[in-house]
Amino acid sequence: MADCLKTGRFDWLLRSQELLPPGAAGLFWRKVERRADRIPLGYVLGNQPFLGVSLRVGPGVLVPRPSTEDLVSSAIGLLKSEGPLPSRILDIGTGSGAIAIALAKSFPEARVVATDIAAAALRTARLNARAAGLKNIRILQEDLRRPPAGEKPWADLVISNPPYIPTAEIASLEPEVRREPRRALDGGPDGLDAIARVIGRAARCLKIKGLVALEMGFGQAERVRCLLRRQGFLDVKVIKDSEGLDRIALARRGAR
Ligand SMILES: C[S@@+](CC[C@H](N)C(=O)[O-])C[C@H]1O[C@@H](n2cnc3c(N)ncnc32)[C@H](O)[C@@H]1O
Known part of the structure; x- marks a missing residue:
């Protein structure tokens, strides 16, 4: 009403x-x-609040969740307390642009690159970035399975809420969630396909001591910790979301 x-x-x-x-x-x-x-409330209303910003959302785009607000707040908290303040940020799988927009507002001096494979996501993220009056975001179409070749370290923060639900679990999700794009949910047989690729990309494009910040599914923390260590990340922290579940991983790029 x-x-x-x-x-x-x-x-x-x-x-x-x-x-x-x-x-x-x-x-x-x-x-x-x-x-x-059972249409998601965000689709019915056409918008969803995210860290104080009202974002336009609709079919073809994931409705941002409170756990992702926790991801962004954890990354901002760590960067503001321990530094260094980021000047280059990469958000992989930006969807509505929620993460990229929150970070571009928190770090107005930073340049944020937000990528997604889905045309609907890119359109929505561009509309949301424009509505927020942000000039420090570039939104690009990119497939995380085909990362840029020969990339040199350039980013201070790589952040992502990738698809992480195991394929076999998709059919048992609530009907509202199944109305969201499958590509935004399906993380392959063990749910870790996209997470592993994001960690691989972060290992290549982060500067030494750069931060990777990931959202993951409940029960994935130990495997994500292993993937991070195997790619040379240090200071791996698993953080609980506001529901008390281990859903956020933060780690620093070690020396190459
Ligand atoms: C879980 S959603 C996250 C959306 C948004 N970041 C958020 O937190 O609300 C995952 C996003 O990854 C994108 N994605 C899925 N597969 C991809 C791929 N191969 N390359 C790039 N983006 C992909 C989806 O289109 C979707 O927008």
Whole structure:
């Protein structure tokens, strides 16, 4: 109802004695019906808040989650407390642009490169970056299975919320989640295909002591820790999200 009245989530309660403007009731019930059809709330409303920014979302783009806010906050917290402040950031699999936009706002001096394979994601991320008035983001189409050849270390932070759900588990997800793009969810047989590729890319493009920050699935922490160590990462930290689950990995690029 707050969305139909274009008011805050709690403000509309204060106006509960007022008559609804023409059309608002019809609009409200149409949204309720779509939600009852198990369409994700973000798609019904067309937007999703992420760390204080309202992002446009819709079919073809993953609705950003609170665990990803925790990923971004953990990375920002570590960079602000231990340094160095990043001047070049890479967000792999940007979707709606949520991570890249939050970082571009937190580090206005930094240049952020955000990549995705999906055309719908790239379109949405560009719209969201423009709506946020950000000039320090470049959004590029890139397939993480085909990383740039001969890349030299250039980034201070590589961050990603890659697809990490094991293929066999997709069919048992809630119907809302299955309406989101399969490509945003499916991490291959053990869920680690994309995570391993992101770690490989981070190992090549991060400067020494550069930070890699990853979201992962519940139960993947030990395998992600091994993948990071095998690629020469140090100071591997596994951090709990706000639900108390080990869903975030942070690590520093060691000397080559
Ligand atoms: C879990 S979603 C994360 C979206 C966004 N970063 C967020 O946190 O809300 C994973 C993203 O990776 C993208 N992706 C999947 N396979 C990819 C590939 N081979 N190359 C590049 N991006 C890919 C998807 O299109 C999707 O946007």
